[in-house]
Amino acid sequence: MKDKHSDGQLSAASDKPPFFKSWKGMYWLVLGNLAFLIILFYIITRIYS
Amino acid sequence: MRLLDWIVLLGTMGFIVIYGVWKTRGSKDIEGYLKGDNSMKWWTIGLSIMATQASAITFLSTPGQAYEDGMRFVQFYFGLPIAMVIISITVIPIFYRLKVYTAYEYLESRFDLKTRSLAALLFLVQRGLAAGITIYAPAIILSTILGWNLTLTNLFIGVLVIIYTVSGGTKAVSVTQKQQMAVMMGGMLVAGFMVVHYLPESVSFGDAVAVAGKMGKMNVVDFSWDWETSWNDRYNFWSGMTGGLFLALSYFGTDQSQVARYLGGRSVGESRLGLLFNGLLKIPMQFIILFIGVMVFVFYQFNQPPLFFNxxxxxxxxxxxxxxxxxxxxxxxxxxxxxxQEAVHGLVAALRTDDETAIAAAQAEVQGITDASKVLRDDAKALIAKATPDAETRDTDYVFISFVMKYLPAGLVGLLLAVIFSAAMSSTASELNALASTTVVDIYKRSVKKDKDNFHYLRASRVFTAAWGTLAIIFATYASLLDNLIQAVNIIGSIFYGTILGIFLVAFYVKFIKGNAVFLGALLAEAVVLYCHFYTDIAFLWFNVIGCVAVVVFGAIIQLFMGEKNKVEKVSA
Structure with missing residues (x-):
């Protein structure tokens, strides 16, 4: 089954993350956000326990 | 329900269904119907992914879970952002390169037809059951609380979903999910604001959180590990980071109801961004829903709760x-x-003094009465079971909806019911769409009717969507109330996801294992998981890990054995 992508479109589009030069930056943003949330939740747990 | 509630509820549902049908009218080929013409932008994909995962169960059970057990359920989602990154890096580029319609198509190019068919069938079984539960879960609760007829409530949800999903396919699912997410999040935020607003004037928001903390409800993260007991603990940091990661990898990487959401993206980049959007926002969203449940708990420290919420x-x-x-x-x-009530007011006063001794004394007094209340509730449950043996004695799923019905003003009750219906419809739509596309692409087109034209498969997709929808309604109508709805869905998922993930893990990363070995390995792994489910106390989240690892280990052993056997045969020949 064929769709409307061409390989050229695929590679060009996949190289353009917003705000960062490469996708690594986006991935680190998501993982950093996770680490931040876990630390925040740990602090909340400690404060209110 | 008052007239204004009916207007809000039916107006919201009617608008979403009509908009979905109108916006996606005229799908003329199977590309458009099953992949939305690859026209989806990242925010549509992201919202669609979140709406697919957020079923009515999320909004009914999660606040009740927080009421009973505190915030710790949020840890279940800790593995999700990591899974989003892994899938963005490894899975999406492969699916795009091979231009697949379903995740299972890839397995034939990597292994063989039987492995593709096995994975597709495992998906169809577990997702077919889950689709019934997705309709049934809100229907049973709403029909109980509102006195509605259960069958008609099932039909109302199911038929509305069938109308726009059959009509517009994947695109209709995604465009309606944007409105549904707006209704869901808007409604929950309003409910959260109202519950805090209804606290006594003498109790500030800070007091409410402090009281929740002293009553053990702000237990967001638990890093502790005990080799004896933690295996059975469903919600701690470690089970979330391991079992939760595996479950998220399976769900988002191999479950067609999610894979279809990002396969409809304009490009690899749009699909990646949609998944990462979910990775950023899913945990805060769950935190907010749980926190609303905790605030309902605090509300009921100052307002008498029912002895039994159902x-x-x-x-x-x-x-x-x-x-x-x-x-x-x-x-x-x-x-x-x-x-x-006196004791809780005493606790609030003590918390304001910062006097540790006074706080500890007030906390002990509240805890003593809470324990006595729990015994009383258990007695009531035992009495209900004795008087009406068929009755369900868990009332966690009724906590939030009973608060909504009793305390929220006209209009907002309708809005919150629209939240629950939107959630049920958004999940069900994705499920029906995925069930139909897997049935058509992986079974019907591949193994039953191979050489028909595009229009035939488009019509078959519509027929299978309607058929799966009808089956889901029938299953929902005859399903008996399961132990806890949110857990029932997760348990069913965990029984099959590990094996499916194992097959995909081997496909992506363990190149020496071939089709026959992975197929036999998957069958053995599923048998191990079913044994664990029926004969051990292992928490269901671990099934994802066990199933996945078992496929890899069994597959590797069988492949090595087959390799040796082949060598022997070659030497003998």
């Missing part, structure tokens, strides 16, 4: 010979609540 089930006891006993329990419940 009041319809409790009221049935009054029609039996056990009525005097229930009456006595309710009287004790009122007495205990009056004592507790």
């Amino acid at each position: 009041e319809a089930a409790k009221n049935k006891v009054y029609a039996t010979d056990f009525a005097p006993e229930m009456q006595a329990l309710e009287a004790q419940h009122t007495t205990l609540f009056n004592q507790k």
Whole structure:
């Protein structure tokens, strides 16, 4: 089954993350956000326990 | 329900269905119907992914879970952002490169037809059951609380979804999910604001959180690990980071109801961004929903809660010979609540003094009364079970909806019911769409009718969507109430996801394992998981890990054995 992508479109589009030069930056943003949330939740747990 | 609630509820549902049908009218080929013409932008994909995962169960059960067990359920989602990154890096580029319609198509190019068919069938079984539960879960609760007919409620949800999903396919699912997410998040935020607003004037927001903390509800993260007990603990940091990661990898990487959401993206980049959007926002969203449940808990420290939240089930006891006993329990419940209210106000006052001794004394007093209330609730549950043996004695799923019905003003009740219906419809739509595309692409087109034209497969997709929708309604109508709805869905998922993930993990990363070995390995792994489910106490989240690892290990052993056997045969020849 064929769709409307061409390989050229695929590679060009996949190289353009917003705000960062490469996708690594986006991935680190998501993982950093996770680490931040876990630390925040740990602090909340400690404060209110 | 008042007239304004009906107007809000039916107006919201009607608008979403009509918009979905109108916006996606005229799908003329299977590309458009199953992949939305690859026109989806990242925010549509992201919202669609979140709406697919957020079923009505999320909004009914999660606040009740927080009421009973505190915030710790949020840890279940800790593995999700990591899974989003892994899938963005490894899975999406492969699916795009091979231009697949379903995740299972890839397995044939990597292994063989039987492995593709096995994975597709495992998906169809577990997702077909889950689709029934997705409709049934809100229907049973709403019909109990509102006195609606269960079959008609199932039909209302199911038929609305079938209308726009059959009509517009994947695109209709995604465009309606944007509106549904707006209704869901808007409605929940309003409910959260209202519950805080309804706290006594003398109790500030800070007091409310502090009281929740002292009553053990702000237990967001638990890093502790005990080799004896933690295996059975469903919600701690470690089970979330391992079992939760595996479950998220399986769900988002191999479950067609999610894979279809990002396969409809304009490009690899749009699909990646949609998944990462979910990775950023899913945990905060769950935190907010759980926190609303905790605030409902605090609200009920100052306002008398029902002895049993499923009041319809409790009221049935009054029609039996056990009525005097229930009456006595309710009287004790009122007495205990009056004592507790004084004690809780004492705790608030103590917290403001920052005097540790006074806080500890007030906390101990509240805890003592809370324990006594729990015993009373257990007695009431036992009495309900004795008086009406068929009754469900868990009432966690009724906590939030009973608060909504009793305390929210006209209009907002309709809005919150629209939240629950939107959630049910958004998940069900994705499921029906995925069930139909897997049936058509992986089974019907591949193994039954191979050489028909595009229009035939488009028509078959519509017929299978309607057929799966009808099956889901029938299953929902005849399903009996399961132990806890949110857990039931997760348990069913965990029984099959590990094996499916194992097959995909081997496909992506363990190149020396071939089709026959992975196929046999998957069958053995599924047998191991089913054994664990029926004969051990291992928490269901671990099934994802066990199933996945078992496929890899069994597959590797079988492949090595087959390799040796082949060598021997070659030497003999």
